[in-house]
Amino acid sequence: MSNTSSSSSNTQSHSSSGPTSSHDLNLVDVLFSSALDGEFVRDQIAGTYKKYDHASDSQTADPFEANKAIFPIDSALLLKLRNREIQAIRTAESGDLQAGVDQLSQVITEYPHYSSAYNNRAQAYRLQNNDAQALADLDQAIRYAQDKATLGQAFTQKAIILRAQGDQDAAYYNFSQGAKCGNEVAQMAAPKENPYAKLCGRMVAEAMRQLVVPGNK
Template sequence: MSSEHDRAVLQAIFNPSSPLGDAAAAAAGPAPGAATEELADDDRGFDAAPLAEVKALEARGVAAAEAGDLQAALHHFGRAVLILPQRPSAYNNRAQALRLQGNTAGALADLDLAISLSGGVGRTACQALVQRGLLLRLASRDEDAKADFDKAAALGSEFARQQAVALNPYAALCNRMLTEVIAKLRNPEASV
């Protein structure tokens, strides 16, 4: 029997694109109150042969991106999209490569497609929502980012939950006040 740590390590190996905080959560299953759909089963309804080919192309694309060859990664992800254009995973992966290449508009377009094709449920939707939330946050579109993080948190992403809390203005105010109180308690002479 494997431990939670072992499952988290395997999750990080087999899903290297997920935020680090989500590896343990994905290995342990959905968070309490999370949507009950099977998060790991984004491949229902696809024929086995083309699905296997697309998964192999995506694996090659991830390996190429990790090796720094973004052109090859984009080529592999593009071929995967051509074979199964209704499968959201390749769009999500291609968005990561586009983002690394500096093509934020292209990344956002692919993330929108991944979220739409997934129906906003499942592992790919969760990852795409987190990615899009991060890009929106970088663009100072905090309300839109928070909406994406809230949706991803509902799908079980602990990282998204933390980001949504950080974007809550009341939580930020409370955190700042708490930080000041703790600082005063640690160094009472400085507050005089």
């Protein structure tokens, strides 16, 4: 579509009180959609997606730097732990979820400072609808994390659970921390969970509804 025709179409829609165009209806649909799943794709299509800017947040998320010194894990041991973790994940994915949890629990019992095992056991607990235990594990994963990927995933998992529980402020904080660690889901979610952005978004959405659908209250 050319710029000329687009400009003409826009002029007609603002100067006419006729039927709402399909473009405007789609815009309203995007503005009023609130589900986490799929909303980022709609935002990208609509051109409204904004990447999370960690420079605008004064909080930091880098405890893994200190943890490397406090809870050292040498490369040989780390390889063994990862292999056991992979086996536990495969067990869970094969359908025996509890056996996978038990294998991860054994790793944690032997090496209680190994963050990744807490992170993966939390995922298993979520599949068992045990959010309380999942949150406890994620707190431990965050406490002992020694790399950004694990830390970011833990913050993001925690944010998703808290969001589902209705704790929007805590969800935003954890999404923002996950975003700083480079987690892509958190980077997409953090701007949407910002309470100030949400308030502005609702105000803009209401203004657009009044503009696009005349007479709607």
